Amino acid sequence: xxxxxxxxxxxxxxxxxxxxxxxxxxxxxxxxxxxxxxxxxxxxxxxxxxxxxxxxxxxxxxxxxxxxxxxxxxxxxxxxxxxxxxxxxxxxxxxxxxxxxxxxxxxxxxxxxxxxxxxxxxxxxxxxxxxxxxxxxxxxxxxxxxxxxxxxxxxxxxxxxxxxxxxxxxxxxxxxxxxxxxxxxxxxxxxxxxxxxxxxxxxxxxxxxxxxxxxxxxxxxxxxxxxxxxxxxxxxxxxxxxxxxxxxxxxxxxxxxxxxxxxxxxxxxxxxx
Numbered sequence: 425x426x427x428x429x430x431x432x433x434x435x436x437x438x439x440x441x442x443x444x445x446x447x448x449x450x451x452x453x454x455x456x457x458x459x460x461x462x463x464x465x466x467x468x469x470x471x472x473x474x475x476x477x478x479x480x481x482x483x484x485x486x487x488x489x490x491x492x493x494x495x496x497x498x499x500x501x502x503x504x505x506x507x508x509x510x511x512x513x514x515x516x517x518x519x520x521x522x523x524x525x526x527x528x529x530x531x532x533x534x535x536x537x538x539x540x541x542x543x544x545x546x547x548x549x550x551x552x553x554x555x556x557x558x559x560x561x562x563x564x565x566x567x568x569x570x571x572x573x574x575x576x577x578x579x580x581x582x583x584x585x586x587x588x589x590x591x592x593x594x595x596x597x598x599x600x601x602x603x604x605x606x607x608x609x610x611x612x613x614x615x616x617x618x619x620x621x622x623x624x625x626x627x628x629x630x631x632x633x634x635x636x637x638x639x640x641x642x643x644x645x646x647x648x649x650x651x652x653x654x655x656x657x658x659x660x661x662x663x664x665x666x667x668x669x670x671x672x673x674x675x676x677x678x679x680x681x682x683x684x685x686x687x688x689x690x691x692x693x694x695x696x697x
Contacts (some may be wrong), residue, residue, distance in 0.1 A: 448642020
């Protein structure tokens, strides 16, 4: 059988082989897209650090063949910031789930974007806390069904891209697992630029979210993403009514400003440190 091209980046010494993700889950797709970006840029594996926290997404880093840091729930951005400041030559990825990034880790997300730390934050948004049973998260859509909103969700969800834009992120984008090539290109762009880059990836969770909301399996959920996504830049051609309940995807912010680590090193230099 032909070997998958991403397997050479996969840590084969884990007890949970091939991985812990459910059939049809979108998280391993994003894992593949990330290593594809690394490969296409010909990065030195020894200079790439993956940081993760808890949950289904938090385990992504543990399958990376290079250096990784599997940290505490909601705290990966803090650890990633420390690693980047200690070794500015590293390319640092921080993969988080929507619950981890926007709930317990919400303040870390806000402060890292505000500081404009030079790292790549990728939030895989499957609209629920999948690993712990499918509870609603800060991004669960209004009216959606989860284990803890069995009559329909009544809380307003965060728009994570708007949140980090307001907080000062210098690169912000949103894609879905269906939009493979644009997502890979965004990851490559994030690696090559300085400052806090934030990518939200809408991802299928057929076991918890798809099943409860009668969307279907992994393939059917990806088709759902395709049919319900509107590319930013084309919204002027679409009636406002047709944008209701759609996913707005694309690049939202791409600017340059002073990066935190460089500013800190300059300050230390001025003080003769």
